[in-house]
Amino acid sequence: MCFITNFLKLALTLGVLVLVVQYLRYWMESKQYVFNKEDVAKLAKQYAGQDPDQAFSKVVVELRRKYPGHILPDEDLQWVFVNAGGWMGSMCLLHASLTEYVLLFGTAVDTSGHSGRYWAEISDTVISGTFRQWKEGTTKSEMYYPGDTILHAAGDATSVQWSAGTWMVEYGRGFIPSTMGFALADTVFSTQDFLTFFYTVRVYVKALLLEANTFLTESGVF
Numbered sequence: 292m293c294f295i296t297n298f299l300k301l302a303l304t305l306g307v308l309v310l311v312v313q314y315l316r317y318w319m320e321s322k323q324y325v326f327n328k329e330d331v332a333k334l335a336k337q338y339a340g341q342d343p344d345q346a347f348s349k350v351v352v353e354l355r356r357k358y359p360g361h362i363l364p365d366e367d368l369q370w371v372f373v374n375a376g377g378w379m380g381s382m383c384l385l386h387a388s389l390t391e392y393v394l395l396f397g398t399a400v401d402t403s404g405h406s407g408r409y410w411a412e413i414s415d416t417v418i419s420g421t422f423r424q425w426k427e428g429t430t431k432s433e434m435y436y437p438g439d440t441i442l443h444a445a446g447d448a449t450s451v452q453w454s455a456g457t458w459m460v461e462y463g464r465g466f467i468p469s470t471m472g473f474a475l476a477d478t479v480f481s482t483q484d485f486l487t488f489f490y491t492v493r494v495y496v497k498a499l500l501l502e503a504n505t506f507l508t509e510s511g512v513f
Contacts, residue, residue: 325361326391328414328462332440335416335460339438343458346418347383347395350460354385354393360505361386362393367497371490374477377404378451382461387498392467397458406449407473411465413443420457425450471495 334353338346355362362385373380379402383395396415406424415422417437424441425432426449435441443449445465463470478488 324391324464325358325388326386326393326462326464328412328440328442328464330357331393331460331462332414332416335418336438336440339416339418341418343397343419343456347458347460350395351385358386360508361502363494363498363501367494369490369494371494372484372487373474373491374482374484374487375404375474376407376451376477378402378453380453384494384498386502387467387495388502389467389499390464392461392463392498394461395458396461397456398453399455401453401455403450403452406443406447406451407470408446408448409443409463409465409473410445410469411463411467412445413461413463414440415443415459415461416440418458418460421454422457422459423452425452 334357335346335350338349341349351362351368368383368385370381370383373382373396378398379400380396380398384392385395386393397418397420403423417435417439419437422435422439422441423432424435427447432450432452475488475491478484478491
């Protein structure tokens with residue numbers, strides 16, 4: 292009797308999880324998004340090859356002009372270390388919601404590791420430096436240079452390598468909370484840099500609050 296009860300509980304739990312996943316998939320396929328990867332890549336490509344600091348400043352200005360209310364203000368922009376998959380980089384989050392994000396990313400040192408496997412599609416446009424990618428199931432890697440855009444499809448996993456001084460503009464679309472486990476795992480279990488953990492969570496919450504405020508304002512609530 293106990294076995295049957297436990298089996299029914301497990302079946303019910305799995306059934307609920309399947310329904311939740313199916314609903315999330317339907318929601319993400321049918322919702323209207325703020326950004327698209329082509330527009331973000333086109334904007335970033337205009338400044339490829341320039342000094343990264345100057346290029347990033349121009350990208351932020353253009354994004355604020357084109358997407359008012361969706362880019363964090365200057366006082367909330369912060370470069371935060373990212374340790375994941377064995378590599379180390381730094382990111383500056385510009386926008387984030389439950390289904391999208393836009394950020395600046397790169398590294399000042401040579402670094403490499405595992406890309407992670409996400410429930411999200413990610414595209415990166417190189418501003419400076421070089422990026423090498425080795426796709427799962429292949430025997431050769433590909434090198435990308437300033438102006439190139441790299442697409443990481445949902446569910447894919449690759450080996451990734453950045454040369455020192457590589458900086459890029461990144462756009463992600465999917466169920467963004469699902470990426471947080473990989474993005475924060477090394478910080479929690481390896482480096483134990485809990486200040487970086489706090490910075491990461493704090494800026495994501497700020498971005499979510501900005502999106503909520505913009506949605507309510509555009510809906511006429513405020």
